[in-house]
Amino acid sequence: MADAKTQEQALLELRNRIDGIDERIGQLISERARCAQEVAEVKNASAEGRALYYRPEREAQVLRKVMERNEGPLSNEELARLFREIMSACLALEQPVKVAYLGPEGTFTQQAALKHFGQSAVSLPFSAIDEVFREVEAGAVNYGVVPVENSTEGVVSHTLDNFMSSNLKICGEVELRVHHNLLVSDVTNVNSISRIYSHGQSLAQCRKWLDSHYPKAERVAVSSNAEAARRLKGEWNAAAIAPAKAAEIYGLNILAEKIEDQPDNSTRFLIIGTQVVPASGHDKTSILVAMRNQPGALHNLLEPFHRHEIDLTRVETRPSRTGVWTYVFFVDFNGHMDDPVIRATLDEVSSRVADLKVLGSYPKAVL
Numbered sequence: 606m607a608d609a610k611t612q613e614q615a616l617l618e619l620r621n622r623i624d625g626i627d628e629r630i631g632q633l634i635s636e637r638a639r640c641a642q643e644v645a646e647v648k649n650a651s652a653e654g655r656a657l658y659y660r661p662e663r664e665a666q667v668l669r670k671v672m673e674r675n676e677g678p679l680s681n682e683e684l685a686r687l688f689r690e691i692m693s694a695c696l697a698l699e700q701p702v703k704v705a706y707l708g709p710e711g712t713f714t715q716q717a718a719l720k721h722f723g724q725s726a727v728s729l730p731f732s733a734i735d736e737v738f739r740e741v742e743a744g745a746v747n748y749g750v751v752p753v754e755n756s757t758e759g760v761v762s763h764t765l766d767n768f769m770s771s772n773l774k775i776c777g778e779v780e781l782r783v784h785h786n787l788l789v790s791d792v793t794n795v796n797s798i799s800r801i802y803s804h805g806q807s808l809a810q811c812r813k814w815l816d817s818h819y820p821k822a823e824r825v826a827v828s829s830n831a832e833a834a835r836r837l838k839g840e841w842n843a844a845a846i847a848p849a850k851a852a853e854i855y856g857l858n859i860l861a862e863k864i865e866d867q868p869d870n871s872t873r874f875l876i877i878g879t880q881v882v883p884a885s886g887h888d889k890t891s892i893l894v895a896m897r898n899q900p901g902a903l904h905n906l907l908e909p910f911h912r913h914e915i916d917l918t919r920v921e922t923r924p925s926r927t928g929v930w931t932y933v934f935f936v937d938f939n940g941h942m943d944d945p946v947i948r949a950t951l952d953e954v955s956s957r958v959a960d961l962k963v964l965g966s967y968p969k970a971v972l
């Protein structure tokens with residue numbers, strides 16, 4: 606009895622302390638939000654209606670500082686995620702950011718959009734990557750989020766091809782661990798699944814699992830994982846590979862979890878917009894280069910990077926859609942356009958190739 610009483614007493618005291626801490630946190634968050642409102646006034650005063658409310662480089666710096674200061678017990682990622690939401694809410698006071706993503710609702714791209722901009726952003730689904738580009742170009746939204754590469758399946762060529770004809774800039778990147786699940790509906794007969802819907806990339810990422818668990822089922826590629834989930838309604842012999850979120854949205858059941866072949870399966874997404882982003886201190890730059898298919902062409906392109914000791918993080922080739930035998934390279938490297946070494950390197954590269962377009966310098970993914 607005495608023990609129960611001391612326990613009650615200890616809980617009461619701790620909860621009183623937590624109430625006091627919450628009160629202070631609440632006051633500090635409000636104070637921060639008022640500061641952000643003042644930032645908006647300053648931005649408005651000098652921008653004649655064209656204020657840039659969202660500042661990717663500043664947000665990256667804020668999150669990095671949160672992680673550097675962290676003394677635990679929460680992990681850096683967990684603490685940064687909380688601050689991500691505080692900033693998202695503060696930014697929404699200035700102006701809710703409007704983001705187009707490759708939909709429908711429930712796709713990994715939507716998860717990436719919310720991971721990057723936080724839950725206070727207004728996210729709008731579009732059914733094709735081209736449409737996301739078009740919405741941003743038309744100014745109907747502030748930013749777009751599109752997938753660009755997967756650690757198992759490689760590049761999302763559709764996104765790269767869009768950059769060839771677009772003047773949009775890359776303003777940021779997001780990385781997302783991607784887990785796949787096998788979803789079924791209430792009417793599915795789980796012993797007679799003969800058709801499995803998903804996006805082509807996801808089917809490929811679960812190839813081995815499907816080979817061993819459903820070797821005879823027909824694999825049907827559809828436009829997105831969420832579309833796969835949506836198709837299940839009313840089909841008694843079908844399943845879908847999709848994120849757990851899609852099960853929630855479309856009222857489905859998870860039959861098997863984490864069925865991806867590679868446990869560290871992750872996808873990188875790009876934030877596209879019209880903004881040129883200043884340096885944050887840890888940045889990446891993406892360029893697009895067009896060149897003739899001559900002997901030594903790739904060496905010529907890469908040599909200045911090597912000489913200036915610039916780290917390349919990715920090189921992709923796509924056939925150009927204009928000239929015959931002309932290739933287009935997408936190159937990502939560490940550093941920002943404002944850095945004189947990067948600028949000098951790109952000047953050199955530019956003199957060696959048919960065309961060079963800077964797609965953007967942007968903060969490296971923090972979360």
Ligand SMILES: C=C(O[C@@H]1C=C(C(=O)O)C=C[C@H]1O)C(=O)O
Pocket residue numbers: 640641644658659660661663664667691692693695696699
């Ligand atoms: C407050 C600002 O505006 C926005 C909100 C931020 C925040 O809440 O810290 C950071 C950058 C901007 O996206 C700012 O530019 O400092």
